[in-house]
Amino acid sequence: MSHRPVDIVVADDNAVLLNVLSETLEECGYSVRSAAGGLEALTEIRRRAPDILLSDLNMPRMSGFELLSIVRRRHPKIKVIAMSASYPRGVVPQGVAADAFYEKDATSIAQLLLIVNAVRNEPDSQLLRVSNPVWIPKPSIVQGGSCVPFACPECLRAYPCAIDEKDSAHHWSCPHCLYRVQLAFCPAASEADEQSLVYYYS
Structure with missing residues (x-):
């Protein structure tokens, strides 16, 4: 019996980083869809809800702050990883609707893979689901x-x-x-x- 690969939508306005992240996750066996921004990510999610959303916080037109807030309300079962280079210590910034945080530029891609794997295997009942602004x-x-x-x-x-x-x-x-x-x-x-x-x- 074959198992469906975990589906991930990656959203980032940095085309080079978006390509690197997408290719790395695909090499690790994930099904990956790329989005160049928040609005593009919403389009992908409307087509098919992913298992995981990995999103930058600072993007033009629709920021990750806005995107994650919308996703948490409309698709609460999607597991969300926020990423940014603007917040130290690898902690989810206050008020951001995410289950985990990846600090870009300060941690390795290997660390991101550990975060994705941890979020993927975390039971829904153990994820933090607090009210968000x-x-x-x-x-x-x-x-x-x-x-x-x-x-x-x-x-x-x-x-x-x-x-x-x-x-x-x-x-x-x-x-x-x-x-x-x-x-x-x-x-x-x-x-x-x-x-x-x-x-x-x-």
């Missing part, structure tokens, strides 16, 4: 605040969120369904290690 691109704050268009993850209706630079937290109840939401702003690559503005569902 809704990640959105950080808005440009102008004098007097800024308005961010936002769609409620519960009822999917859009409404504007007023952001004030002085706010210590960004949370609202949806005006349509009253679902309470808190937001996290994706840090720009240059400020990723600051891990700024991470908030959770109440």
